[in-house]
Amino acid sequence: CVCVCVGGKGGMAKTIKTIQKKKKKNCKMARVLLLLLVVVLACSAVHAYNNGMGLKPALGWNTWCTLSDCANGDPRFFDRCNEWEVKEIAEAMLSTGLHDLGFDHVNLDDCWGATERDANGNIQPDPDRFPSGMKAMADFMHSKGLKFGLYTSAGDNTCSSGGRPKPIPGSFGHYKEDTATFASWGMDYVKIDWCGNTHGFSSQELHSNFSHYLNATGRPIWLELCRGYDESNIPPYVAQVANSWRITGDHQDKWSNTVGIIKAFQAPTNDGQSYQWNYGDFLFTGGPGCNANNSEHCPHSSDDEYRSSFSVWSLSSSPLIVATDIRNMTAIMKELLLNKEAIMINQDYKSGSGKLVGKWHCSSGEDKCPVYGRKLSDGTYAAVLINLDDSKTHDITMPFTWLGLSSSTTLSAHNVLTGQSLGSATGQFVAQGLQPHQSVFVRFQ
Numbered sequence: 001c002v003c004v005c006v007g008g009k010g011g012m013a014k015t016i017k018t019i020q021k022k023k024k025k026n027c028k029m030a031r032v033l034l035l036l037l038v039v040v041l042a043c044s045a046v047h048a049y050n051n052g053m054g055l056k057p058a059l060g061w062n063t064w065c066t067l068s069d070c071a072n073g074d075p076r077f078f079d080r081c082n083e084w085e086v087k088e089i090a091e092a093m094l095s096t097g098l099h100d101l102g103f104d105h106v107n108l109d110d111c112w113g114a115t116e117r118d119a120n121g122n123i124q125p126d127p128d129r130f131p132s133g134m135k136a137m138a139d140f141m142h143s144k145g146l147k148f149g150l151y152t153s154a155g156d157n158t159c160s161s162g163g164r165p166k167p168i169p170g171s172f173g174h175y176k177e178d179t180a181t182f183a184s185w186g187m188d189y190v191k192i193d194w195c196g197n198t199h200g201f202s203s204q205e206l207h208s209n210f211s212h213y214l215n216a217t218g219r220p221i222w223l224e225l226c227r228g229y230d231e232s233n234i235p236p237y238v239a240q241v242a243n244s245w246r247i248t249g250d251h252q253d254k255w256s257n258t259v260g261i262i263k264a265f266q267a268p269t270n271d272g273q274s275y276q277w278n279y280g281d282f283l284f285t286g287g288p289g290c291n292a293n294n295s296e297h298c299p300h301s302s303d304d305e306y307r308s309s310f311s312v313w314s315l316s317s318s319p320l321i322v323a324t325d326i327r328n329m330t331a332i333m334k335e336l337l338l339n340k341e342a343i344m345i346n347q348d349y350k351s352g353s354g355k356l357v358g359k360w361h362c363s364s365g366e367d368k369c370p371v372y373g374r375k376l377s378d379g380t381y382a383a384v385l386i387n388l389d390d391s392k393t394h395d396i397t398m399p400f401t402w403l404g405l406s407s408s409t410t411l412s413a414h415n416v417l418t419g420q421s422l423g424s425a426t427g428q429f430v431a432q433g434l435q436p437h438q439s440v441f442v443r444f445q
Contacts, residue, residue: 049211052220054243054275056347058189058319059098060105060147061089065288065323069298071252074291079162081111082129083137090144092327099145101343105222106141107149107189107321110158115166123152123169123178138186149189152178154206154228155196170196172206176213183217190214190221194228203228204237211241224279224319234269239276244319251281253288253300255437258309259388265316266356266370272317274349280313282323286333295328303332304438307417310336311384311441314346315354315372341416342441350377357383358402362394369396373403379445381405382416385431386439393435399428403444416441 063081066089068074090106093099112134114124125134134150141148153159153170161167171178171192182190192210194203207225214221225245229235238245247264251257261280272278285306287299301309313320322337329337336342354374359366373383381403385396400409413422413429422429422442431440 049240049242050275051215051223051243053188053222054277056102056274056349057272057277057317058105058222058244058321059101059103059343059347060107060149060189060319060321061093061103061326062107062109062282062321062323063111064109064282065253065284066325067289067293068291069253069288069300070323071254071300075163077163077289077291077293079109079111079160080129081108081162083132086137087140088327089325090141090146092329093146094144096326096329097338098326101338101340102347103320103337104145105147105149105189105321107151107191109151109191109323110153110160110168110193111162112150113152113158113168115161115164115168117169117174121174121177123171123174123181126164134185134187138188142186147188148186149191149222150182150187151191151193153193153195154203154210155194155198157196159193159195167196171210172196172198175210176216179210179213179217182214183219183221187219187221189224191224191226193226198228204235208237208241231264236270239270243275244277244279245270246281247278248281251284253284255301255305258301258305262309262312262386262388263370265312265318265354265372268316268353268355272353277317277319278353280309280316280318282321283310283313284324285310285322285336286324286330288324295325297324297328297330302437304435306332306336307441308384308386308437308439310342311417311439312354312372312386314342315374315382315384315441317346317349317353320346335417339417341419341443345376345382345416345443348376351375354382354384358398360385360396360398362387362389362396364389364392364394368392369394371396371398371402373398375403381411381444383429383442383444384439385429385434385442387434387436389436391436393433396431396434397428398431400425411444413442413444416443 068078114126118124138148155170156172157167157170223242225242248261268278287297290296290298357373358371360369362369368389371385387394407427410426412424
C-alpha cells in the first residue's frame with residue numbers, strides 16, 4: 001500500500017488514503033496502522049519546512065534547452081543530455097566566473113532516466129547517456145565544489161521521453177524507494193513534475209508524501225515542485241513541503257510567454273523567504289540551442305527582453321537556473337549572469353522578496369507600466385520599472401512613497417546592470433524613454 005498525507009494545522013494529518021499497487025488487493029491491518037503512525041509523524045515534521053537547503057535562492061544551470069529550441073525541438077536534440085556534456089558544463093561553471101558568484105547547481109531535467117526500472121524495481125539512469133552512473137556523476141560534481149540534481153514526476157511516467165522510444169518511469173508508487181535511491185547517489189536537488197497517471201490523488205497529497213520520504217533519507221536535498229496545483233492561486237501547503245515551487249507554467253523563450261511570468265511575480269500567493277522561494281522557471285538568457293550538437297545559441301527574445309526577465313527574477317528572489325549553454329557565454333549572458341550586484345540583490349535573504357509596489361498610469365494604462373521594489377537588508381532600496389507595452393515608449397514614474405518613504409525623501413540612484421549613475425531625485429524617480437519591453441533595474445540609497 002502507498003499512504004499519502006496532507007499536512008494541516010499543527011502538522012497533523014487530515015486525510016489518509018490507501019491505494020492498491022500491482023494488483024495487491026489487501027493490506028494487513030498491522031501494516032496499515034504502522035504506516036498511519038509514520039505518516040502522521042511525517043506530516044508534523046514537514047509542516048514548517050526547513051530541511052537545511054534553501055537559505056538563499058538556488059543559482060545554477062539545467063539541461064532543458066542547451067541543445068534544442070524547446071518550443072520547436074528537433075527530437076534528435078530536444079531534452080537530451082549525457083555525462084560528457086554535463087561535465088563540460090560543470091567545468092564551464094567554474095571557468096566562466098559563475099561559480100565565484102554562487103552558481104553551484106548542475107541539474108538534469110527529463111533526459112537522464114532509463115526506459116525501464118531494473119529487475120528489483122529500482123529507478124536507473126540511461127546506460128548510454130550516463131554509463132558511469134549517477135553516483136559517479138554526483139561524486140564528480142562534489143569534487144568540483146558543485147551540487148548535482150535531477151528530475152522525476154509525481155505520476156507513473158515523466159513528461160518527455162527525451163528522444164527515447166518508450167516513456168520514462170515516474171516515481172508514483174515508488175516514492176520511498178526512489179528518494180532513498182536519489183539520496184544514495186548523493187543528489188542535492190530534486191525537481192518533481194506533474195505528468196503520468198496520478199491515480200486521482202491531489203497535488204497536496206502526493207507532494208507531501210514525496211517530501212516526507214525525501215526528508216526521511218536524512219540527506220538535505222532541495223525539493224522543487226513543478227505544477228499540479230492551481231498556479232493562479234498557489235496553495236499555502238507548497239511552503240510547508242518544498243524549498244521552491246513554480247508560480248506559472250513552463251517558461252519559453254518568447255516575450256508573449258515571459259510577460260505572463262513577470263505579471264505572476266506582482267503578488268505571489270506565498271511570500272518568498274529562506275527555505276521557501278517562488279520560482280519563475282528557467283532563465284533563457286542568451287537563447288536556447290539551435291537543434292544541433294554544438295554550443296550555439298538561437299535566441300527568440302531581444303537583449304532588452306532578457307534584461308527585463310533577469311531583472312524581475314533577480315529582484316523577486318526567484319531561483320536563477322539558466323537553461324542555455326554556458327559553455328558559450330554570449331555578451332548578454334556575461335552582462336547579466338555575471339552581474340555581481342544583481343546576484344547580491346537576488347541572494348539577500350535577510351530582506352523580503354521584491355514584488356509589485358505600484359502601477360504607473362502611463363498612456364496605455366496602468367497594467368503596461370508596473371514597478372517592482374524592495375528594501376534590502378543594508379537599508380538601501382532596489383526597483384525595476386518596466387514597460388510592458390508592445391508598441392509605445394513610456395516615461396515611468398515611481399513615487400518614493402511606494403517604497404514606504406516620505407514624499408520629501410532624496411535618494412541617489414544608479415543602474416544595477418550598467419553601474420551608471422542616475423543622479424539624485426527627491427520624492428520620486430522617473431525612468432525616461434523606456435521602449436517596448438525595456439526596463440531599468442535601479443539601486444537607491
